[in-house]
Amino acid sequence: MKEVPNKCDCKECDVREMFYEHVEEQHIEFVCVTKIEKVFKKGDVIIEAGKPIENFIYLKSGLVKLYKHDENGKGQIIMIAKPFDFVNLLSVFSDTNYNYSVTALEDSVTCNLDLDHIKNMIRTNGEFALSIMKKISKVSDTIILESLTVRKKNIHGRVAYILLFFADNIYEDKYFELPLNRREIAEFIGKTTENVIRTLSEFRKDGIIKIFGKFIEIIDKEKLQQISDFG
Amino acid sequence: MKEVPNKCDCKECDVREMFYEHVEEQHIEFVCVTKIEKVFKKGDVIIEAGKPIENFIYLKSGLVKLYKHDENGKGQIIMIAKPFDFVNLLSVFSDTNYNYSVTALEDSVTCNLDLDHIKNMIRTNGEFALSIMKKISKVSDTIILESLTVRKKNIHGRVAYILLFFADNIYEDKYFELPLNRREIAEFIGKTTENVIRTLSEFRKDGIIKIFGKFIEIIDKEKLQQISDFG
DNA sequence: GTCATTGTATGATAAATATCATAATTTTAA
DNA sequence: TTAAAATTATGATATTTATCATACAATGAC
Numbered sequence A, B: 001m002k003e004v005p006n007k008c009d010c011k012e013c014d015v016r017e018m019f020y021e022h023v024e025e026q027h028i029e030f031v032c033v034t035k036i037e038k039v040f041k042k043g044d045v046i047i048e049a050g051k052p053i054e055n056f057i058y059l060k061s062g063l064v065k066l067y068k069h070d071e072n073g074k075g076q077i078i079m080i081a082k083p084f085d086f087v088n089l090l091s092v093f094s095d096t097n098y099n100y101s102v103t104a105l106e107d108s109v110t111c112n113l114d115l116d117h118i119k120n121m122i123r124t125n126g127e128f129a130l131s132i133m134k135k136i137s138k139v140s141d142t143i144i145l146e147s148l149t150v151r152k153k154n155i156h157g158r159v160a161y162i163l164l165f166f167a168d169n170i171y172e173d174k175y176f177e178l179p180l181n182r183r184e185i186a187e188f189i190g191k192t193t194e195n196v197i198r199t200l201s202e203f204r205k206d207g208i209i210k211i212f213g214k215f216i217e218i219i220d221k222e223k224l225q226q227i228s229d230f231g
Numbered sequence C: 001g002t003c004a005t006t007g008t009a010t011g012a013t014a015a016a017t018a019t020c021a022t023a024a025t026t027t028t029a030a
Numbered sequence D: 001t002t003a004a005a006a007t008t009a010t011g012a013t014a015t016t017t018a019t020c021a022t023a024c025a026a027t028g029a030c
Helices: A014-019 A025-034 A115-124 A126-152 A155-171 A182-189 A193-205 A221-230 B014-022 B025-034 B115-124 B126-152 B155-171 B182-189 B193-205 B221-230
Strands: A002-004 A036-040 A045-047 A055-061 A064-069 A075-081 A101-104 A108-114 A175-177 A209-212 A215-218 B002-004 B036-040 B045-047 B055-061 B064-069 B075-081 B101-104 B108-114 B175-177 B209-212 B215-218
Touching: A025 A108, A025 A115, A055 A115, A075 A182, A075 B126, A108 A115, A115 A126, A115 B126, A126 A155, A126 B075, A126 B115, A126 B126, A155 A175, A155 A182, A155 A193, A155 A215, A155 A221, A182 A193, A193 A209, B014 B126, B025 B108, B025 B115, B055 B115, B075 B182, B108 B115, B115 B126, B126 B155, B155 B175, B155 B182, B155 B193, B155 B215, B155 B221, B182 B193, B193 B209
Parallel strands: none
Antiparallel strands: A002 A036, A036 A108, A045 A101, A055 A108, A064 A075, A064 A101, A175 A215, A209 A215, B002 B036, B036 B108, B045 B101, B055 B108, B064 B075, B064 B101, B175 B215, B209 B215
16 A cells, blocks of 8 residues: 555546535535545555544545454455445444454555534534535445345345346446455355356356456356346 | 323433533423323334324333234344333434334333424524434444344354343343344344244253243353354 | 134155255456 | 556355245145
């Protein structure tokens, strides 16, 4: 990870649209000056569980995973965050230390804002408070409701779901490179690595997808959708 | 359900402590006057999925379940809310309609505040905004992290977990009446009704619990905790 | 009270998934 | 470049869980 010289280009930053609408110029200026951009290589740890929460972090580019490790070292992926998602959504206003970790799945850039300053902005600017609440509420909701959706599915349904998630939500392409290895997919959907691999092989044998190592091409998207919906 | 004459006793209400600390007297007065208390009998529907979100609701007394019904009519319980929990936490600031339902598990009283007014309070009072955010953030966190905890467990672990949840979190007693029937327990932990029943029977045969219909007595709590932790 | 319905209970069996074993392939590190 | 480690892959088997069947108890409607 390395810090990038502050270019103070907040006005062009996409995140601005999301919640800076209601913030006065002088505050944006301050955020702009105090913000820190950090560049991470694929595989770098962005947040380590247990560390104190001191920043408000959003993802400017790249892709990251939020996950927990249990005592036995087995991981569980909570969500995948893409650009302009908040990376430290959970706990940021309700806890002092992280209870999950974040790692870069692709080369990523985060924008780190001082949490105390954000809190002050919330205190002094109600519209800002409301819009940030809306955003946070939305992401938590999504995590909760999608975990219920996935919970109902068998392994075929879950693997199909995850493939469509990457194709539709992340890459918007039928052909993409999986940012997770098979073990991580298993940690995401709550099944074993072997069965994830087996299921992918079956999809391949059935002509639903093509597999080139980490690259996936979805051949029969309709079928995959059916498996996801009814599996 | 019936509405209760407004007694304007907000000053004594426990919820006040939680987040009214920062609200000026005149606002509390207004909330007090405009709030509506509703009384529900066990089994009454408090919130129906699909209906518009118009109130900010918290539970004054009783016990409720938040749940979703899928297309096939199968239910999934998201969480159990106890007094002074927000009942419509999810989505309240990020959506216009409920995407889950709420039903009373015991006779319950809710306090309903006008959502627009709450939003105005957030706009005009930053401290209030921050404390309500903290509360909301906390509950979402808990749901997400506990669902990960449960996901790891086998059926023995999950049933043990749920029994301890009621004993420790809800009733604070080794002897309690289950507020859920066996099917609902299954919907909570994501397993089938038969296997929940079977597991309870096994716990009974092993002398870990006693079962008197809906009443449960935990005999060997240490053992139950072990099963929950390692199962 | 009686009957229908729902809930609890248990067994037998089927299906899904995990575990264990092994090997080929790919990636990483020396 | 080569050896070691990790990842992908597949088969065999064990375990877990779901499904189906049946019975009895409890509850509610009439």
